[in-house]
Amino acid sequence: QRLRVLLNQSDIMQSHVDCGRVQDPYSLRCMPQVHGASRNAWLHLKNLTDIELNSVTDNPIVFGADDTISGGNFHGQPLALPLDYACFAAAEIGNISDRRCYLLLEGKWGLPMLLMNDVGLNSGFMIPQYTTAALVTENKTLCFPASADSIPTSLGQEDHVSMGSISGRKVNTVLDNLEYILAIELLSACQAIEFRRPLKSSELLxxxxxxxxxxxxxxxxxxxxADDINKVAGIIKDFSFVSGVNKFAASKQFTLNKGFAEFDIDNQ
Structure with a gap:
């Protein structure tokens, strides 16, 4: 649904009607399925985080001066597992993004090789794609689930722990890397659009x-x-890019977020 809205009345899209191209690679054709699966994973994490934030996790739980119960609500497993799941989900968004960056550099379908003229004298966007490949690979190494491991401590009293804090730190690093991967894809896409002129994309894009x-x-x-990547990563990180596009869409009465009320696009 979002893709239909984003591509509505795109001259570039219309120029490909009956062009003879049978089908696109999965990284283009399956964006809704892959991105949607990752979104569901993050929604799962959000829901469980809300539950934990509203739960009593003290130990012991004190009901009164003489009324305490030692329990297990402190255990981090309820968040450790979904944090690992969210880590995979974020890494996969980066993985498929890198594939799209690579496709833009192949020199096919009317785009210049490496998205720049005079290749040979210029290396174009080759080095930025090196960066996405490196960050994607780093994210893969961070996807080993921390919650799959446990080391006994406290003389065996704490004989099973969630390692959830490690899960949280890992997902934070993956998200930082993802912002740079998406920044490079956004830069590459903007560069590619320039080579499609005089055709234009949709009003939103x-x-x-x-x-x-x-x-x-x-x-x-x-x-x-480096400066270009940092600038674009900055407008992704502070949500000004997504927020700006959403506000423009609203001013044109386009609906980008129907069915996605579980996330506040401007703030999450």
């Missing part, structure tokens, strides 16, 4: 493109991309 261009200019030749 052109607005997204123009917003990115307020921070980063078109790359006509090689330059150090």
């Amino acid at each position: 052109e607005h997204a493109h123009d917003y990115v261009r307020e921070f980063v200019a078109f790359a006509a030749e090689d330059r150090i991309f």
